[in-house]
Amino acid sequence: MNFKKFQEPIYVTRPFLPNLEEVNVLLQDIWEEQILTNGGPKHQELEKALCDTLKVQGLSLFNNGTIALIIACQALGLKGEVITTPFTFPATPHVLTWNNIKPVFCDIDPLTMNIDTSKIESLITPETSAILGVHVYGTPCNVFEIERIAKKHGLKVIYDAAHAFGVEIDGRGIGTFGDISMFSFHATKLFHTVEGGCLAYNNRDLKSYIDLLKNFGIKNEDEVILPGINGKLNEIQAAIGLINLKHLEEERKRRAALIHLYKTRLAEVEGVSFIDLPSNIVPSYQYFVIRVSEKNFGMSRDELHLKLKEYNVITRKYFKPLCSDYQCYQHLPSATQERLPVAYSVVNEVLALPLYGTLALEDVEIICELIHSLTTRPSVHSNKSCSNSKVLK
Ligand code: T4K
Numbered sequence: 001m002n003f004k005k006f007q008e009p010i011y012v013t014r015p016f017l018p019n020l021e022e023v024n025v026l027l028q029d030i031w032e033e034q035i036l037t038n039g040g041p042k043h044q045e046l047e048k049a050l051c052d053t054l055k056v057q058g059l060s061l062f063n064n065g066t067i068a069l070i071i072a073c074q075a076l077g078l079k080g081e082v083i084t085t086p087f088t089f090p091a092t093p094h095v096l097t098w099n100n101i102k103p104v105f106c107d108i109d110p111l112t113m114n115i116d117t118s119k120i121e122s123l124i125t126p127e128t129s130a131i132l133g134v135h136v137y138g139t140p141c142n143v144f145e146i147e148r149i150a151k152k153h154g155l156k157v158i159y160d161a162a163h164a165f166g167v168e169i170d171g172r173g174i175g176t177f178g179d180i181s182m183f184s185f186h187a188t189k190l191f192h193t194v195e196g197g198c199l200a201y202n203n204r205d206l207k208s209y210i211d212l213l214k215n216f217g218i219k220n221e222d223e224v225i226l227p228g229i230n231g232k233l234n235e236i237q238a239a240i241g242l243i244n245l246k247h248l249e250e251e252r253k254r255r256a257a258l259i260h261l262y263k264t265r266l267a268e269v270e271g272v273s274f275i276d277l278p279s280n281i282v283p284s285y286q287y288f289v290i291r292v293s294e295k296n297f298g299m300s301r302d303e304l305h306l307k308l309k310e311y312n313v314i315t316r317k318y319f320k321p322l323c324s325d326y327q328c329y330q331h332l333p334s335a336t337q338e339r340l341p342v343a344y345s346v347v348n349e350v351l352a353l354p355l356y357g358t359l360a361l362e363d364v365e366i367i368c369e370l371i372h373s374l375t376t377r378p379s380v381h382s383n384k385s386c387s388n389s390k391v392l393k
Contacts, residue, residue, distance in 0.1 A: 003370050010363060013287075014356040015187040016251050018243045026239035035235060038215070042238035046193075049245055053166070054183070055173030056200040061233040065162050065184030065197030069095040071213045072180040072199050073130075075206060076156045080127035085115040086324035086335070087343045088134045092160050093323045096132070104128070105324045105334040108343045112275070113137070113224055113262035113350070116342065117145040121153075123334065130156040135164040135174060136319075137352075138284025139275055143169070143177040150178075158182070161200075165191045166252070168282035174186035175200030185241065190255070190286050191248055193241040196233050198378045254357040255285035258364050262288050262353065269375055271297025287318070291349040298376030301351050307374055313367055316352045 001145050026042070033041065043061060051059050062068035073082075082096050086105040093103040104123050109116045115133050118130060131150055133141040141159065150157045157178035161167070165183050167174040175181040185196035201208055212219065217226030233241075271293040277283050292301040299307070301317065308315050322343055324335035337344050353367065 003311060003366070003373065005310065006363070006366075007144060009312045009314050010353055010354045010359070011314045011356075012316040012352050013188045014191060014358060016052055016190075016244055016247065016357055018240070018247060022243050023240065026243065027236070030235050030239060033235075033310075037234035037371060039211075039232070040235045040238070041215050042235045042242060043233060045240045046233075046241045046245075047198075047251055050198060051244065053245065053248070054175045054200055055168065055171075056181075057174040057202045058204040058207045059175075059198050059200045060200065060207060060214065061238070062197045062214060063233050063237075064195045065160075065182050065186065066091040066095060066230065067214075067231040068197040068199050069158070069160060069182045070098050070156050071210060071229070072182055073099040073101065074213055075199075075210050076130065076158065078129045078156060078158075080129050081125060082130045082132050082158075083115075083120055083123050083128060084132040085134050085343070086340055087113055087136060087319055087347060088160065088323060089162065089319060090323060090326070091162075092134055093326075095331060097328070101129070102127075103323070103329065103332065103334075105329075105332065105340060105343075107340045109142070110342050110346065111143070112139050112348055114139060114141045115146075117142045117149065120146070120149050124153050124155070128153070128155060130158060132158045132160065134160040134162075135167065135180070135284075135287050137275070138163045138165075138167055138286045138291075139171055139222070139277065140164070140167060140174055140281060143174075147177070158267070162186075162197075162284040164284050165189060165286070166248075166282060167245060167284045170280045173200075176202055178190065179203070180206070185237075190251060190284060191241075191244055193233060193237040193244070196237050196241065230340045232235040243247070251357045252285050255355060258359055258361065259285065259288050259360055259363050262368060265365065266290065266371065269297070269368075271295070272371065283357075287352045288355045289318070289350050289352045291346070292351060293349065299374055301349050304371070304374065305351055308367070308370065311370060313354065313370070315354070317350065318352050320347045320350075322347050 081102045085106045096103045157176045159181040161181040162184035185193040213228045214231030217228030294300040
C-alpha cells in the first residue's frame with residue numbers, strides 16, 4: 001500500500017481550544033471586575049471546582065507546575081537527598097536542585113516505567129528526606145508500596161502528577177496519595193490553563209503556608225513572614241481553566257476513542273506494545289505511548305520516529321535523554337548506566353504517538369496502517385499489551 005504524506009503535520013498533541021465566544025464572556029466579567037490577578041474570583045472558583053474534579057481535600061493553584069513543585073519541596077522542608085526517577089521531564093530533578101537538594105536516581109519498573117519500589121530502600125541514607133515519584137504518562141506509581149517504605153523510614157512523599165489529571169485508583173483521586181501532588185496545567189495537557197498547575201494535599205493546614213510561599217510570603221499589609229516567590233495564576237488563566245473544565249468530559253471521550261482505536265489496530269503489530277491499565281484505575285488519557293522492540297518490529301524506535309516524520313507524523317521520544325544523562329547530573333553516583341539498566345533500555349523503546357481531541361479517527365487509522373506497513377515481521381493476532389497488573393501490588 002502506498003501512503004501519502006499528511007498535508008499538515010500531525011503533532012504529538014494540540015491544545016484544547018474552547019470557542020472564543022465562551023472566552024469573551026468570561027473576559028467581559030474580568031474587565032468589569034478589574035481584578036486581573038492575586039487570587040481573584042475566578043481563581044477562587046477554579047480552586048473549588050478542581051478540588052471536586054480531582055477528589056482532593058485541599059488545593060493551591062500556580063502559574064506553572066514547575067514552580068508548584070519547587071514550592072512543594074519548600075512546604076515540606078525537604079533537604080539533603082531525595083530519591084526520584086531518571087525517566088521524566090527535566091522539571092522533576094531540577095526542582096530538587098533549585099532547593100539545594102541532591103537528586104538520587106532510582107531505576108524504573110520495566111512494565112510501568114515508574115520508579116521501581118523494590119530498589120528504593122537500598123538508596124536510603126541518613127540524608128534522605130523524601131521520595132519524589134512521577135506517574136509517568138499517567139500510569140500510577142506503586143503508591144501503596146511507596147507509602148509503606150516512607151512510613152518505615154520517616155520520609156515525606158511528593159508525586160509529580162503532571163500527566164495524571166483525573167486519574168483514580170478504586171475511586172480515590174490520585175492526588176490524595178503522598179503528602180503533596182503536583183498537577184501541570186500546561187497547554188499540552190488534557191486539562192490546561194495555557195500555563196499553570198496546582199498542588200493538591202490532604203492536610204488542609206498546608207494551604208495557608210503554601211499560599212504564603214506562592215505570594216512572596218506576604219501575610220498582610222504590614223508583614224512579610226517568609227521568603228516566598230511569585231507563583232500566582234492570573235484571572236485570565238483561571239477563566240480559561242473554568243471553561244476547559246466544562247469541556248473536560250468531551251475531550252476525555254474523544255481521546256478514549258482514539259486510544260481504543262490505536263490499541264485495536266496496533267495489537268496486531270509484532271514488536272509494538274503498550275500499557276493496558278487494570279479496570280480499577282481511571283486513566284488520564286494524556287499520552288498514547290508505544291514501546292518498540294527493534295528485534296521483533298524489525299526497526300528501531302529512532303528509525304520509526306524518523307520514518308513517521310517523513311509522512312508528517314510528528315511523534316516524541318518522551319523522555320529521552322534520561323535526566324541522569326544530563327550534563328548537570330552525570331557526575332552523581334546514582335546516575336550511572338550500570339545502576340539504571342532498565343531506564344537506559346526503556347528510554348530507547350518509547351514513542352508517544354499523536355493524541356488530542358481534534359485528531360481524526362481516520363488519521364489514527366492511517367498512522368496505524370503506516371506503522372503496520374513498516375514492520376518487517378509478519379502480523380500476529382494476539383493482544384500484546386503490557387498488562388499492568390503490577391501497578392498497584
Ligand atoms: N513534570 C513532568 C513529568 C512533566 O511532563 C512536566 C511538563 C512538568 C513536570 C512541568 O510542568 P510545567 O511547568 O510545564 O507545568 C511539553 C510541555 O511544555 C511540558 O509542560 C510537558 N511536561 C512536556 C511533557 O511536554 P515539550 O518541550 O515537548 O513542548 P513542545 O513545545 O515541544 O510541544 C509539544 C507539541 O505540542 C508541539 O510539537 C506542538 C504542540 N503544541 C505545543 C504548544 C506549547 C501546540 O500545538 N501548541 C502549543 O501551544 O514540553
